[in-house]
Amino acid sequence: MGVDLTCELLGLRLRNPIVLASGILGTSASLLVRAAESGAGAVTSKSCGPRPRDGHSNPVAVDWGHGVINAIGLSNPGAGGEVALLMDARARLAPLGVPLIASIFGGTIAEYGEVAQIVASAGPDIIEVNISCPNVADEFGTPFAADGRSAAEVTEAVKAAVGPIPVSVKLAPNVPAISRIAASVVEAGADAITAINTMPGMVIDADAGRPVLSNRVGGISGPALKPIALRCVADVARAVDVPIIGTGGVMSGRDAAEILMAGATVVGVGTAVWYRGVTALGEIAVELEQFLGRAGYGDPAAIRGLIAYP
């Protein structure tokens, strides 16, 4: 049976449902283009905020055995600098037919609106609102994703600033009820949900007697995150009726199928680049195609939400 991997996300046509996740390789136009050439159906830039940031000092990432922990610390050129990067990327991605998702963050609700307005001028296809970075609590306090009301306020501020560009809000896994946060942001105007960000964690080196990351805590990604992501995506899918960019622990086409079955519309891939190289993006798409073919499904939409609760 022939499999058609193309899918639709917020009115955009993707050649396959694999989306380069924010924070991985998204720091330059050339890296975004490389991810697209490696086979991603859409690519997401690294989150940018109001001002340039260097991020944390090393170590910023380590493979701890069952996944990766990182606290890069939102290094970015600031929204002003990001615009040129995004415009360059957009121009070079267009001939490839690969949409560009621009990720943004802010320290206050007003800053989210300001950054969104600046970034919107670059004309990305989607704006992803990172309200869930776990690695900058010292500076920014508890992420907005922790509370439905503040998550909704950020969503409203961004929606008001970006005109017709669709907005996806990226949620945190470490909340008592992600479905409630999802419902709040959708009610506030979110066009899609990205679920999930990394899971806050800590890795300690017993010989050193201290946490490995200079930031002490970081975000867990990779294989350990997958079951958490599947549960969150399933909960979000049950609560809201918008597309979901399902992200977390997808290392293979089979993993991609699982997160689609949980309710995702498309599949974010990030840490797989460490385990399998940049080519993982295209390889996972091919593996998904093979899985769907073997199992007798015609396209990714055929398995979306397959595990839906009664």
Next chain:
Amino acid sequence: MHEVFTVVHVRAENYRTKTLILDRSLSAQPGQFVMAWLPGVDEKPLSIAAEAPLALTVVSVGPFSEALHGLGLGASVWVRGPLGHGFTLPDDPLGKRILLVGGGYGVAPLLFLARRARAVGCTVDVCIGARTSADVLLAASFSAVGAMLRITTEDGSAGSQGMVTQAVDEALRAERPYAVYACGPIGMLGAVEHQCKRYGLPHQLSWEAHMRCGMGLCGACEVHGRSAEGWLACHDGPVDRG
């Protein structure tokens, strides 16, 4: 995760360079690197100077390298790696002549490569460039492995006066090598790349970049103008094999 190694020997290479010899091996290719961590200080990339046992040649250029220089016997160094892609020797190496070009402290990974190349029967020519005679690094070690050595210094205090690329020109005119391998400052690499292209020679150049995750994820070590769009020193390099 990092593995803890113990310093068992420290060898002074020149006035600002030490080689830390560690307590056990790390299987690696010449040109690969490790992320070396001193808890509470910093974590930075270091090229692998030898694999059995693991040795790291460290030039004192800042607080982290000074802290490494301050380590005594029995001190711990945390290491993750080997990371990245190193140099590749010719498929059928016996009797093939290769040219190694090192500028400043870029010579450290080349000694590992010279040893490996000699072990499989390559003839090894080495050009070392430095500012002064005091900056020349590992010359005796290259000679000891049977490499033919040309030294240039900017002030002429050792070898011939001039830039290493002059010695490279000389070596290329004397006998055409099978391939050229280089590590050093960006300006030197660009010049060597130009020479190799002019002579139509295969070349492998090791590029330095600001390294953060070392895992191909964060994008910090992107080097522009390399053999591929979005080339990452940690993921695709540090050695660009063209």
